[in-house]
Amino acid sequence: MSDKNSILLISDDEKFAETLKSKLIFLRKGDTVVTSSFDNAEQNLELTMADIVLVHENTSKKSTIELVKRLRHNKNVCIMLLVNDYDEELVLACYDAGIDDFAMAGAGSIELVIKVVNNIKHNSIKLSAFRNLKILEQLQIIDELTGVYNYNYAQQVIENAINENLFNDGVFAVIAPSENSKSKFSIEKMAEAIKKSIRVDDVVTLGRGAKFYLYLPNTDFNGTLVVVSKIKENYGDDFELCAGISGIANKDFKEMEKDALQALSDAMATNAEYVFAQAKEETLDEWLDDTVDKPKNYKIFKQIFNKKLEKVITPVFFRLQKAWEEKLFETEIEQSIGDDMCVFHLKNKKQDSTLRIIYPGFAKIMISITHEGLDSPENKEIQLPLTKISQKELVGIIEDFIKDFKYTSV
Numbered sequence: 001m002s003d004k005n006s007i008l009l010i011s012d013d014e015k016f017a018e019t020l021k022s023k024l025i026f027l028r029k030g031d032t033v034v035t036s037s038f039d040n041a042e043q044n045l046e047l048t049m050a051d052i053v054l055v056h057e058n059t060s061k062k063s064t065i066e067l068v069k070r071l072r073h074n075k076n077v078c079i080m081l082l083v084n085d086y087d088e089e090l091v092l093a094c095y096d097a098g099i100d101d102f103a104m105a106g107a108g109s110i111e112l113v114i115k116v117v118n119n120i121k122h123n124s125i126k127l128s129a130f131r132n133l134k135i136l137e138q139l140q141i142i143d144e145l146t147g148v149y150n151y152n153y154a155q156q157v158i159e160n161a162i163n164e165n166l167f168n169d170g171v172f173a174v175i176a177p178s179e180n181s182k183s184k185f186s187i188e189k190m191a192e193a194i195k196k197s198i199r200v201d202d203v204v205t206l207g208r209g210a211k212f213y214l215y216l217p218n219t220d221f222n223g224t225l226v227v228v229s230k231i232k233e234n235y236g237d238d239f240e241l242c243a244g245i246s247g248i249a250n251k252d253f254k255e256m257e258k259d260a261l262q263a264l265s266d267a268m269a270t271n272a273e274y275v276f277a278q279a280k281e282e283t284l285d286e287w288l289d290d291t292v293d294k295p296k297n298y299k300i301f302k303q304i305f306n307k308k309l310e311k312v313i314t315p316v317f318f319r320l321q322k323a324w325e326e327k328l329f330e331t332e333i334e335q336s337i338g339d340d341m342c343v344f345h346l347k348n349k350k351q352d353s354t355l356r357i358i359y360p361g362f363a364k365i366m367i368s369i370t371h372e373g374l375d376s377p378e379n380k381e382i383q384l385p386l387t388k389i390s391q392k393e394l395v396g397i398i399e400d401f402i403k404d405f406k407y408t409s410v
Helices: 014-027 041-048 061-071 088-097 109-138 151-164 179-184 187-197 221-235 253-269 282-288 299-325 391-408
Strands: 006-010 032-036 052-056 078-083 101-104 170-177 203-206 212-217 241-247 274-276 332-337 341-347 352-358 364-371 380-385
Touching (some): 006 014, 006 041, 014 032, 014 109, 041 052, 052 061, 052 109, 061 078, 061 088, 078 088, 078 109, 088 101, 101 109, 151 212, 151 253, 170 221, 170 253, 187 212, 212 221, 221 241, 221 274, 221 299, 241 253, 274 299, 299 332, 299 391, 341 391
Parallel strands (some): 006 032, 006 052, 052 078, 078 101
Antiparallel strands (some): 170 212, 170 241, 203 212, 332 341, 341 352, 352 364
């Protein structure tokens, strides 16, 4: 920000304009302050090339709002509204029209000048960022149409971001329109919806095809689902998304990309909203292999189960509860996750059924299925090695459990 800035003060109250002008000149001697009436405002803005425009409210609210709209055609200038008395309706309407800030016209000199200086500073930063963006667009690092990083720079940008958050956890996700929403898809609209839904520290890039890549630092599985939900909401039109989600721990970009793309493919193939990529546990699976002759520290079994709890059981329970709540009418669906037992429960007027995943320790889990009032093959226990617990396997077991519930409750 320069020590010398151009300020355009627009007011139809000449006495107020001269008083405020003297205060601004007195407190910031290097600034140039030009006063203007409402009628000559746009012409004087072009002549002065002002850094900030102060619009003193007119006796007509409509005139004030309309002037702000016309001034906003100049995207480089900062517009600040000065109101005689706080009027929420006017202030909100002027924000919609394009002001950056507002202040009370009768505020003290120091308070007012601080606001003016801060707005000039913020506008200077915004313009600098805009210029940098244009440079990145010219270098084709930023896509001009969407304003996000091009796919060719996705790896470099995301790896740099992960390195900056070296000691933090996070999630890498690939999102794309569902099969049902491809006809509604607009790459520009999707980019805008994503930018409205993520934080400053999050990174978005284009993927191949109609895909977007997201790196969300300090975010877990549930936090990622919140972001996906926000993107759909901001897109509107009952738009449906599919997401493939991968953790970032101990993975390079190519591994994350491969895992998330495979998860996205699985989600689209099964018409699911999202799939969480299976964590690679080759060394743990090898450790569990009974054919491998090596001593075992059985505390590690619990660590492996906890990882399966986070990466497999929790997301599968959550996804299936949400999916079947829309299909099973007049049926209560509840699920709970515990350290040693997880429960998926279905209940209606005719049937009460429970699936329990029990961890007794060591290398296996027990899946107990009970349909109350029945003594039939539908009631059973399944033993499953920890190495065999996958999203695909668990989804199949729970889907069969739900089908049996539907059959027995007829």
